[in-house]
């Protein structure tokens with residue numbers, strides 16, 4: 001069978017209004033692709049400054065898309081897409097009309113659970129809740145929600161840069177209803193993405209393979225086997241990857257990979273993934289403590305203040 005794109009049953013729930021928590025790289029990207037698909041979007045974060053930064057990044061990215069989709073009037077294209085996005089820092093206001101609430105906040109289980117518990121009390125009883133977690137189990141994120149909401153809870157995992165990467169992983173939680181999975185598959189198609197159904201196991205499909213690969217690249221460097229540049233060139237020209245592992249570290253953010261390997265320690269203890277595969281890298285820990293977390297900081301494995309793309 002092909003990818004699990006669209007094709008939901010006639011009973012699929014309608015999603016017209018999405019609320020996204022977290023205006024960072026992922027949340028902003030999700031808000032953008034939803035707005036480009038003509039959905040009503042509410043983007044929310046903890047303060048106005050974060051929302052302002054997020055909207056600025058979205059506007060730049062929409063302009064890049066507009067150059068291809070509406071070359072004669074990029075400005076009007078940008079205005080139309082941004083016109084579909086409302087912002088607020090008030091969580092209650094943010095979710096009151098949502099058919100789907102997606103969280104894209106930092107990879108911290110307690111934080112995500114607390115956020116969903118709070119939203120459960122103010123969102124419509126029929127609203128679907130989804131997590132964009134990269135590395136936590138969907139079952140763990142939803143575990144503290146009331147039973148009725150757990151039936152409407154699933155994983156909806158996008159890839160960076162969200163406006164470009166075609167894939168969405170749809171992950172069924174322990175109690176997710178079929179109609180919710182169907183609605184998410186239909187939504188992914190509407191956002192011009194290809195959906196695959198992925199298992200609720202650490203890293204789902206993509207990160208289960210990608211994180212150990214990136215950590216092993218960091219270990220190669222720690223062992224002094226090869227340089228950053230040579231490892232990146234080798235994987236691009238020898239394996240056809242669009243980016244080398246260190247370029248990918250920088251684009252996604254070293255802090256994100258660190259959170260993931262920390263979180264997976266517990267999953268290794270639970271026997272869900274081999275400990276050796278996700279052993280934290282001292283090099284990555286050191287770089288994160290020095291603030292060299294990648295593109296968003298101007299410095300990671302490469303220096304972006306000196307013009308590297």
Ligand code: 3HC
Nearest residue numbers: 061064065068134158159160161163164165207242243252
């Ligand atoms: N917004 C809109 N458009 C963008 C964009 C953005 N942020 N970034 C790139 N683009 C568009 C460009 O406009 C360009 O379009 P065109 O070819 O039609 O002119 C196209 O994408 C290619 O961009 P560039 O020419 O600037 O650069 P590249 O050809 O090097 O492509 C890339 C950039 C798409 C990022 C490519 O290098 C790539 O696919 N890299 C791998 C990314 C990857 O592995 N992502 C997964 C990360 S893991 C993850 O996300 C999991 C999560 O849980 C953390």
